[in-house]
Amino acid sequence: MKTAIVGASGAVGQEFLRVLDERNFPVDELVLFGSARSAGTSYTFRGKSIAVKELQHNDDFKGVDIAFVSAGAGASKEFADTITKHGAVMIDNSSAFRMDADVPLVVPEVNAADAQNRPRGIIANPNCTTIQMVVALKPLEQLSHILRIHVATYQAASGAGAAAMAELENQYRQIIAGEKPTVEKFAYQLAYNLIPQVDVFTDNGYTKEEMKMYHETQKIMHSNVETSATCVRVPSLRAHSEAVWIETERPIAVEEARAAFSQAEGIVVMDNPAQKEYPMPLFVAGNDPVYVGRIRKDISNPRGLSFWCVGDQIKKGAALNAVQIAEYLKKNALF
Ligand SMILES: NC(=O)c1ccc[n+]([C@@H]2O[C@H](COP(=O)([O-])OP(=O)(O)OC[C@H]3O[C@@H](n4cnc5c(N)ncnc54)[C@H](OP(=O)(O)O)[C@@H]3O)[C@@H](O)[C@H]2O)c1
16 A cells, blocks of 8 residues: 655654554555655654655655545645545545535544545544544444533643644743743643633634534534534643533433443443542543543433543544544455
């Protein structure tokens, strides 16, 4: 397989290098792309040094089977035709095409088969907060249809990219040294703070990130479920956490939910309150699964259930999910 990574220098691009290797993805040749900023920089993959090429409108994608693209929505929109015109399948991590009717939006544990129908040669990877939530919701939906979701997210700095993660680390260093912290990537100082805004606000008072959770959840789950989200940036480095409340058609008992989570693909149940066992971003960052804990009845709603989930948003929320889509295509001879 000739494989390309677009946005190789970024937080997600670097994770692609690790995940492709970790999963023994069959790469015969790897080509790396970036903007003029990182062109010429080399990264090592399976012992071989590979220089980043500048992404341009040319025939560099001739012969490429699969392109993992994580260079932001602007670059995805601008270069989609260049990337796909010779037949490469583009798995896109940006928000550029997620809600387009002719682009499947895929989380393999939930709707892998949607990847089969991709008239434009593009498959979209959902927003990271949505991915981990729908992985957790899938086994519950199989028990009883989910009508409504309330969710509050606790999103790590790295969700905003490599430079944002570096800014948070630097802010702590600067504060300890008695200096004024540099604030560039976030609207406010994130160190010792929480910012109840991820992405820009829309007309209804929700942010774009929150509306992504609303729309993408419906598309992936093929469901009319309504999601009301509050997305918050928190000063952790990696792995997003979510407090989720759902309302189902019939009540789901806690033990029933726990059993369904335990058997589900991609989920690890970590739920032993007596032993203070629940998932936390510090301890699960870098891991593949979505971790679920704090499973309990919602005392405010007889048909309500509440849980907490944590997932590495650069891994399952981005690179791993995209590679799993490619693995599904390969396994089912869909290239
Ligand atoms: N971080 C996450 O947790 C996460 C999770 C899910 C999805 N995503 C999505 O994945 C994408 C990348 O995110 P990130 O966090 O990896 O960002 P990042 O760390 O800021 O990296 C951005 C990457 O895009 C490249 N790039 C930017 N403009 C380009 C252009 N015109 N042509 C070619 N390459 C270009 C950059 O290359 P240069 O260094 O050469 O400029 C860099 O490699 C975004 O769409 C983001 O929304 C991120």
